[in-house]
Amino acid sequence: MDTILTINNLTKKFGYLTAVKDLSFTINKGNVYGILGPNGSGKSTTLGIVLNVVNKTSGDFHWFDGNTTTHDALKKVGAIIERPNFYPYMSAYQNLKLVCKIKGVDYSKIDEKLEIVGLMERKDSKFQTYSLGMKQRLAIASALLNDPEILILDEPTNGLDPQGIHQIRSLIKQIASQGTTILLASHLLDEVEKVCTHVVVLRKGEKLYSGRVDEMISSHGYLELKAENTDGLVQFLEAKKMFGKIKIEDELITAFLDEPMDAKDVNKLMFENGIVLTHLVKRKESLEEQFLQLTDNN
């Protein structure tokens, strides 16, 4: 598979604060990547470094096969960071024309991309008259102008109303379906879960997880159990090695599975060992639980 971006041991310090610590990951062509992390976990800093606006402290990164300079590589990348930044006194069309001049793209692309994001009717209005949702869509149009190999979006739905969020998300999915690699930074879990195939989880600048979203979610799940004889149940669970961590809340016992196991088999096992369950539910963790577990317990 073609790699698009490789990051090796990247570190960024702002004075005493380490914003990104020894971060390494690779981005391959054709996937939708999410960088997930709470606010201040170093998502935007990482993107800033690879986009050449923030200077790294140590480590290195390279675009594509490593033979292109970052300056040239950026012409094949489309990116928006934080808020959409355009010249307020220029119209949408004029702003995009400027981007065309920077990237060396033909002006005919402007109308095409404005059509995709649905801003054709407003293309001659000044940028300062746009709503936040429209600004964000214009930013996506601008990032798409050069038909980029990779589209980088930093919190693209931040501050939008539900409709705006929906519009942006379906836009992202539409773009991804055409084979464009996407890197999406977000602190919104369901956003990453809905849109991304791969995820990198960051906390305080450190990588906690990187891999496929479904693999991150697919632990073997956990059981919620209740029995008349709570102590006996707990003792039994602790004795068996297929159960990992056990949590007790009031009467409810949560046992995490270390091996795959059906609810039916659990019930049978319990009954054979003289424990009668009054409550048995098998659940899979959502990305949110997984994420909170990753970011809190470390």
Place this chain on the structure above:
Amino acid sequence: MLRLLNLELQKLLLNRTSKILIFVSFILPFTVLVLSSIKINFFGFFTLELGELGIFNFPIIWHITTFFASYFKFFFAIVVVSMIGNEYSNKTIKQNLIDGVSKKEFILSKFYTIVFFSLLATILIAVASFFIGLYYSSYTEVNIIFRETSFLLAYFVKLVGFFSLCLFFGMLLRRSAFALAFLFVLYIVEWLIFWGAYESFGDTETAFKVKRFLPLESMYKLIDQPFQRIMITKFPEKTDLIYDYAVHWYEIAIVLGWTALFIFLSFRLLKKRDL
């Protein structure tokens, strides 16, 4: 190079404020020059015709027009600092870099714009002075006409140097107003250095020699004030008025040195900064 210039011109010419300021800084000195060259009749009491004073004679006209026109550079100085300030306040500098303008190209596009407008101003002044001179001057031999065109070169270098200083202050402070205020601070600092030099050397002449190396003074000294020279042409017997008003190569070299330094420092500043 044309691409970078083209980028910057679009940013400037679509902005109404900078468009007006550019217009003013180019058209105003031009109009003043043309107006002053025509005969003005004050309601029949007397006629004022500056041309009669001999100030539009070749070669002194080059000296006079470039000296006065250079005061209008302050209008364009506002454009220069605001073209940096706006990039920071709109955060478009960040987006420009992400879109694929390198930091070097960013500074160069500003510098090319400065050179472009300085060149335009120089050409305008040259053409206007040339025709007004042809109309009024008592001497129209070719070698007299072109004798002191070194003032045009000085004018060009002076503009490029001054705007590069503005560019650097803009990059340093990121706010247009602060940058303009800093120009004034620099002016005071130069007088303080002059005063310090006077205290340590004991005479004004040496102190002025020191001050001549400072940015603002070196730019000012490129084109010396022409009033004394006008007096000399009127009263040739007053020999104590004679002074050195010519443009010297070392004066140009000092200003070019400052220009190079300001552009280099602006680049270094941008390179080191996290946006």
